[in-house]
Amino acid sequence: xxxxxxxxxxxxxxxxxxxxxxxNYSYGAxxxxxxxxxxxxxxxxxxxxxxxxxTLVQGIKGFEAExxxxxxxxxxxxxxxxxxxxxEYFCAVGANNDMRFGAGTRLTVKP
Amino acid sequence: DTGVSQDPRHKITKRGQNVTFRCDPISEHxxxxxxxxxxxxGPEFLTYFQNEAQLEKSRLLSDRFSAERPKGSFSTxxxxxxxxxxxxxxxxxxxxxxxxxxGYTFGSGTRLTVV
Numbered sequence: 139x140x141x142x143x144x145x146x147x148x149x150x151x152x153x154x155x156x157x158x159x160x161x162n163y164s165y166g167a168x169x170x171x172x173x174x175x176x177x178x179x180x181x182x183x184x185x186x187x188x189x190x191x192x193t194l195v196q197g198i199k200g201f202e203a204e205x206x207x208x209x210x211x212x213x214x215x216x217x218x219x220x221x222x223x224x225x226e227y228f229c230a231v232g233a234n235n236d237m238r239f240g241a242g243t244r245l246t247v248k249p
Numbered sequence: 250d251t252g253v254s255q256d257p258r259h260k261i262t263k264r265g266q267n268v269t270f271r272c273d274p275i276s277e278h279x280x281x282x283x284x285x286x287x288x289x290x291g292p293e294f295l296t297y298f299q300n301e302a303q304l305e306k307s308r309l310l311s312d313r314f315s316a317e318r319p320k321g322s323f324s325t326x327x328x329x330x331x332x333x334x335x336x337x338x339x340x341x342x343x344x345x346x347x348x349x350x351x352g353y354t355f356g357s358g359t360r361l362t363v364v
Contacts, residue, residue, distance in 0.1 A: 142291075172352055181253070181340055181355035182292070228291050235305060236282065237353060239291030 140165040140231045144240035151219050152248045159214040159243050161229030170232040171212040173203055176242075177225045185227075188212060199223070221247045253356035255341050261362045262331055269327045270359045274343030281324050282353065283316055284340040285309065292340055298324060331363045 143162045151157050163169055170189055174182040186197025193205040203214045212229060224247045229240045254273040262268050274281045279300050284292035295314070296306045300321035310316075313331075318324040328335055338360050342353035 147289075174355075179357075179360070181255075181357040182342075182353075183355070184352050187352050230291075232352065235347075236294045236297060238294065241289070241291050 140169070140233060140238050142229050142231050142238055142240035144227075144229055144243050146243045147241070148244045148246065150246040150248060153221050154218050157214075157216045157219045157223070157245070159227050159229075159245070161212045161214065161240060162210050163212060163229070163231045164210065165231050165233075169212075171203075171205060172230040172232060172237065173197065173201070173212075173214050174228045174230060174239075175199075175225045176228065182228060185214070219245075219247055221249065223247055253341055253343050253354050255339075255356035255359050257359055258357065259360045259362075261364060264331055264333060264363055266331055267327065267329045268331060268361065269325055270339055270341075270361075271323060271325050272341030272356060273323045274341070275345075275354055276322075278343035278345050278354070279321070280344040280346070281318055282342045282344070283324070283326050284342065286338040286340055286358070287336075295326075328361075331361075333363045336361055336363045 141164045172187045173185040176182045185201050186195050188195045188205045195203050201216050226242045226244050228242045230237045256271045282297040283295040286292045295310050296316050298318040313329045316326045338358045340358045341356045345351045
């Protein structure tokens, strides 16, 4: 069965600093991987997804993620964080019929 | 197309009451999913429909929970005899086809508080 681990519950970065959010997955076959962002009281918005091919995936809002099969990881990165990026971030692994989410990482941005 | 709509946004109910939530997916999406999200956790899969057929249910979906999608368009999720442990955000999502390829589009959720 697929599962996702996000080791960091909460991360604080200064505005303008770089960001990396960690995600490790467990899945028996080729994984389909996603990153979502959730603002307080809102649903989840898709940032980016990986299916195959280039292991560096570009998403919306300046985010990117890199798939590393050898490490079973799919870490999310952004070179320069903006105050509006403060939110909860969820990594997910998808199969044909459903998607399993990690517990999330809450991002706080300091001015 | 306005995306996935959920109604109501918030619901406060007394323990033991029944509640019903509605989800309107993106019109051309044939798959519809319900998830539950508790504070500090990621969404947990409850059930999904392909058109009007309910194809999978999680063990989290106890006998007090029932979901329908009668005409393959909107869906309802009913919780009978609510308990305080049912307090959560209930998220609906839809997809054009297999999740692995298309991913989900989520609604804004219904926050349920059982008092």
